Amino acid sequence: xxxxxxxxxxxxxxxxxxxxxxxxxxxxxxxxxxxxxxxxxxxxxxxxxxxxxxxxxxxxxxxxxxxxxxxxxxxxxxxxxxxxxxxxxxxxxxxxxxxxxxxxxxxxxxxxxxxxxxxxxxxxxxxxxxxxxxxxxxxxxxxxxxxxxxxxxxxxxxxxxxxxxxxxxxxxxxxxxxxxxxxxxxxxxxxxxxxxxxxxxxxxxxxxxxxxxxxxxxxxxxxxxxxxxxxxxxxxxxxxxxxxxxxxxxxxxxxxxxxxxxxxxxxxxxxxxxxxx
Numbered sequence: 001x002x003x004x005x006x007x008x009x010x011x012x013x014x015x016x017x018x019x020x021x022x023x024x025x026x027x028x029x030x031x032x033x034x035x036x037x038x039x040x041x042x043x044x045x046x047x048x049x050x051x052x053x054x055x056x057x058x059x060x061x062x063x064x065x066x067x068x069x070x071x072x073x074x075x076x077x078x079x080x081x082x083x084x085x086x087x088x089x090x091x092x093x094x095x096x097x098x099x100x101x102x103x104x105x106x107x108x109x110x111x112x113x114x115x116x117x118x119x120x121x122x123x124x125x126x127x128x129x130x131x132x133x134x135x136x137x138x139x140x141x142x143x144x145x146x147x148x149x150x151x152x153x154x155x156x157x158x159x160x161x162x163x164x165x166x167x168x169x170x171x172x173x174x175x176x177x178x179x180x181x182x183x184x185x186x187x188x189x190x191x192x193x194x195x196x197x198x199x200x201x202x203x204x205x206x207x208x209x210x211x212x213x214x215x216x217x218x219x220x221x222x223x224x225x226x227x228x229x230x231x232x233x234x235x236x237x238x239x240x241x242x243x244x245x246x247x248x249x250x251x252x253x254x255x256x257x258x259x260x261x262x263x264x265x266x267x268x269x270x271x272x273x274x275x276x277x
Contacts, residue, residue: 004102005270009167011192013069037061072127072162073103076188077114078172079123079144080151086200091263092171093142095196098267099169100134112137113160116148127162151176158187171196178250185254195251195258199240
């Protein structure tokens with residue numbers, strides 16, 4: 001049985017299809033909107049006797065409601081070489097499968113798009129209900145070996161998202177220049193974007209106190225060997241902590257705070273993110 005997380009949107013969807021979220025459209029019996037004359041809304045079951053008696057023109061008045069609507073949940077993923085470190089692609093695959101199942105359970109469409117130097121059409125899912133989940137796609141994603149030196153394709157992210165406002169998870173390790181990160185987010189300002197920062201403990205927290213560490217820069221192809229010692233380990237950990245604070249500062253200019261995930265993330269962690277915002 002798949003795990004699922006629960007999310008909520010702080011905005012009204014424009015979809016005319018019934019769903020789980022607050023909508024701009026009228027209909028249903030979910031959220032009271034106000035009153036209207038029976039002649040303009042011929043729904044006798046919604047006649048409000050009290051409002052009708054108070055109407056100065058003696059009209060029958062009916063209660064009107066806002067209906068609930070459907071949304072699209074999309075993952076936009078950095079598929080550059082740095083995402084090939086350790087098991088980041090497997091973590092991305094698990095996050096994708098979990099998100100797709102959660103969207104289906106909520107009644108929403110799900111979509112996926114990823115890019116390195118350019119967009120990768122072979123790793124894309126169009127917006128729709130994925131009733132059976134996306135297990136096969138997640139397996140394909142977990143086996144993918146990213147080789148692109150950059151993720152410049154993400155600068156065209158908005159072209160690969162639905163036209164209507166959507167919930168977008170922008171997934172990356174964000175080992176990127178600040179200006180580039182801001183360009184990506186500016187491209188997606190029309191949407192509700194949640195930056196998902198994938199860092200693994202093996203990058204900085206699970207390093208040994210002593211020993212030789214061989215580092216491979218996936219984006220430049222260069223190798224480097226370090227002699228690890230307690231002082232150097234603390235410097236590496238401090239660097240990642242400073243980077244975390246720098247990313248929080250960058251994302252503070254935008255509506256959503258970042259979501260930091262490692263390989264051991266849980267569905268409850270994602271649910272808490274939405275309900276503690």
